[in-house]
Each structure stands twice: as structure tokens, then as C-alpha cells.
Amino acid sequence: MPGSTLEASLKRKRREAPEDSKKRRKSSSPETDETDIDDTEQSRILLLEKSILESKKNYNNIVTLIEILANREENANAAIVAAVALCRVFVRLLAQGNLSKKKDASEKDKTVTRWLRDRLVEYKRSIVAALAEEDTASTALTLSMRVLKAEAEHMHGNAEYYFPGAFLAEIITALIQTVADQNVRNEFVEKFANSYDDLRFYTFKTIREIIIRSNTSLSEESLDNLFNILAAIDRAPTSKDGLENFYVEAPKQKSHSLFSLSQHKKQAQEAWLTFLRLGLTKDQKKKILSIMSTSVAPWFTKPELLMDFLTDCYNSGGSISLLALSGVFYLIQERNLDYPSFYTKLYSLLDADILHSKHRSRFFRLLDTFLASSHLPAVLVASFIKRLSRLALNAPPSAIVAIVPWIYNLMRKHPLCTFMMHRVPRTQEERDELENEGLEDPFVPGEPDPMETGAIDSCLWEIVQLQSHYHPNVATIAKIISEQFTKQFYNLEDFLDHSYGSLLDAEMTKEIKKAPVIEYMIPKRIFYPAESGSGERESLLVELWDFGPQ
Known part of the structure; x- marks a missing residue:
């Protein structure tokens, strides 16, 4: 006292x-x-x-x-x-x-x-x-x-070396309380945790101990504050030689864990894993997934430990599955992890909701990255093209103007898929069947496996239908599929962020090169019938109104 x-x-x-x-x-x-x-x-x-x-x-x-x-x-x-x-x-x-x-x-x-x-x-x-x-x-x-x-x-x-971890735990515990200001948390990270290797090491260690000691009793706000601190410590060391900036005088023994790069990453890995095992809310999972490949995965010496969390998010559906894509693909591409059902799961995410989602632009960017490899089977790529073409029939115009250039670019990378544009009856028997009975689309939309949908044997009649779309921009851009492929690639970024508002603004501000065709006689009355003997033609609205009661 x-x-x-x-x-x-x-x-x-x-x-x-x-x-x-x-x-x-x-x-x-x-x-x-x-x-x-x-x-x-x-x-x-x-x-x-x-x-x-x-x-x-x-x-x-x-x-x-x-x-x-x-x-x-x-x-x-x-x-x-x-x-x-x-x-x-x-x-x-x-x-x-x-x-x-x-x-x-x-x-x-x-x-x-x-x-x-x-x-x-x-x-x-x-x-x-x-x-x-x-x-x-x-x-x-x-x-x-x-x-x-x-x-x-x-x-x-x-003792040769001593670090007051208990006092650091008191400081961090106070920082994650809801009454603490976010500015002081940012100051702690920038001035200390990100600036000194030993403080970063013990901060990760202390956070893990705090989570274990709390036994899932932390409030949602405290978890958010804890996440903000973890996410802000994003400067992962790349070599052992970089571990030389210490807040406290470094131990003399070079065998100490502070001089080990693997031990530094291990502390961060354990802190993140302990945090990920908590009962996180949907919003908290979204925040983690948004920085997974940039701020979380680089700390992991065993990235396969992230697969459980990413797979659970990937399988949960909706926007969380979409956000989990980047992390899963990062582990596949950068860490050589095997995820055989990746493209099957990716194919299942293609539904009508994705084209109306606010994450649509992000999804197309990721999809463009996932299907960029020329080594992918043409059968697989054709399924994605056909699925999006079918969804485009009921998609908003802002989504269609991104789908068509994306299909164009994909066909340039995978020439075998161009047969879907020029598929015509080859035999007289096929022509007679098409004329008399029509042709059944071999594409199976309900098939979950993109390798078994039969899309490669189908054609892109959906895009041809879009050439008669009510929106002039959509109708114009859909015609590029029927024309010669003289352009190497379209810059997808020019089409991803369109909306109803941007399309309308573009139409309203467009310079008119040719005056539109209008009626040669402007009617004097629209809602009322013309005077008898005037020789004026009744408006369509009046004719419909007179026709109704009869």
C-alpha cells in the first residue's frame, strides 16, 4: 500500500x-x-x-x-x-x-x-x-x-540474461482492454514490437500465454485489440543476420533462442495458432483471411498448420470461402502444399450470388490468378468459362462487362477452348437434327466436378444471346467473342469496378457522334385522345387504354 x-x-x-x-x-x-x-x-x-x-x-x-x-x-x-x-x-x-x-x-x-x-x-x-x-x-x-x-x-x-516477461504481460494485458486507446496500441507496435527483435519475440510469447491463461474468457473487443496487435507485427525477419537490434542488452551466448530465426518464427506461429483456435466471429475470421498471405503465413515455419483453419473457412461457404481462397492458393503456390480438391471447391463457389456480391471484383482477380497457368487442362478451364457464361444470363450488367473480357483473356491463354466459339454442325445428319429437333447442350450444370461437366463439347450460345442485351455497353462488349481476336489481352482492371452508377454515368457523358433516330412528328397529346377532325394520330398510350376496356 x-x-x-x-x-x-x-x-x-x-x-x-x-x-x-x-x-x-x-x-x-x-x-x-x-x-x-x-x-x-x-x-x-x-x-x-x-x-x-x-x-x-x-x-x-x-x-x-x-x-x-x-x-x-x-x-x-x-x-x-x-x-x-x-x-x-x-x-x-x-x-x-x-x-x-x-x-x-x-x-x-x-x-x-x-x-x-x-x-x-x-x-x-x-x-x-x-x-x-x-x-x-x-x-x-x-x-x-x-x-x-x-x-x-x-x-x-x-543469471546471465533476464527479461521481465511478467511485467510485459501486464502491459499487453492493459493494452488489449477495451478502455485502452488504439493509438497507444499502435505506438507500442511501431516504437517497440516492430523496432526491436527481442521485444517482438517476447510479445508473441506473451500474447500466447495471455490467451491460454484467459481460457477463452476474453471479450470480443479484447480479441479485436489482440488481433490488431498481432496483425501490425508484420515485419517477419528473413535471415539470422537481421536479428541484431535488441531493446535489452543481448545475451552473450549465441546459442540463445533470441539469435535463432526459427525460434522467432515459432513464437509468432504459436501465438497465431493459439489465437486461431479461439471462438472467432465471422467478422474476425474475415479480418484474418484478408491478411493471411501477407501478414500471417510468412511467420509459419510449418504452413500446413494453417490448413485446418483455412479449410474450415473455405468449406463454410459465402464470403468467407471467397476470402479463404487467397490463403489456400498461397500455400499451394508458395509452400507446395497439396490440396487436390482446390479447383473443385473453387468451381462450387460459382453461383448467382457471387456475381451480386460486393466481393465480386476481388473474386475475379483471384480467379484470373488461379486459372492463369497454361498447364491447366482445357477441360477444366472450359467448365469455368461455360459456368460463368451461363450465370451471365441473369447477372447485372456491371458483372457481365467483366465476364466477357475475362473469357476473352482465358481463351487467349488456352486456345483449345476456342472451339466453344466456333462449334458448328459438321455432318448433314447433325445439320438436319439441329434444324428439325434443335440441339441439346451437352453441358451438365449440376455436375460438381469441373472435369466431368462436358463443357468442352458445348458452345457459348449464352454470350451470343448477350449480344442482344438491353444495355448497349453489354451488347457491344459481348460482340468481341464473335469477332477476330486481334487484341492480345484486355486489362481486366478496366472492367472490374463497374456498377450501375458508373455505367449510367459513362452513358450520360458519352459524346454523341450520330443523332439518334426519333419520330418525325412530335405528338401534341400523350395522355388524352386527339381532337376529332384534327387528323392527328392517337398516341400508343391512348390506343392501349381504349383497347383495354373492350
């Missing part, structure tokens, strides 16, 4: 009064006159700090400073000054070894050491609590990390 004085710990009967304390300070510094000292709280705090560093007899002033810090709601400015002063005091005491346990120390010195340690605990508790307050959060973070560094360097005892 802040009121626990050093004299009480030493069991002294005499207790020093404030007046005596002032007299001793004046006598110990005869050149300082009381009238020369500013009568402000800041001057008083600085004087208390100075007296503590001058003599052990003034250690009780530490209690006074802690009390000022604890009453920060009454005087926030004084509390900040007291916090800074106490930080300087404890850093100096730690450097002097006054808080280190010594075997040959007397019982009195041991009691003083224990008392100082208790006061340090109180001080750390106060500045950690200040992390939750917007006005003091940044200062409290800086002071906390300064004390952490001093503890690591001067309280290791006989």
Missing part, C-alpha cells in the same frame, strides 16, 4: 513528521532557502525526487510520490510529473543495485530492498493502469518500457 513507510517496515517507533522532513531537507542543503523554491506542485515533486536520490533516509518520499500518482484524477498534470520523477528514481536505484538481493547483506538492508521492491510493484501497477486513460497513455507506455528495460539490465542477479 502507498502508506507503507520504510520506518514501519524496519519497525521503528519514531515516525518522522512532515515538518521534521522539511527541516532536514533545509539543513542538508543550506544554500537552498525555502523562499527560493517555487510554491508549485511540480517544484515540490522535483524536490522530493532530489531528496530521495541524495539519501536513503528520504526513501519515504517515494510513498508520497506514489500517492500523488494514485490521485491522478484530482490533478492529472501533477500525476504525470510524479510518474516521470518516480521512473527516474527507480531507474537510478536499479542501476545502483539497491533493489537487487545480496547474500552478504544485513537484515536491515534486506528489509530495505524488500520495501523498495514493493514500492516498485506499486509504481508499475499505477503506470500500467494509466495506459487506459487517453491523456496519460502515451507517457505511461514510455515509462513502462523504460522501467522494463532497467529491470532487465539490473535485476538478473546471477
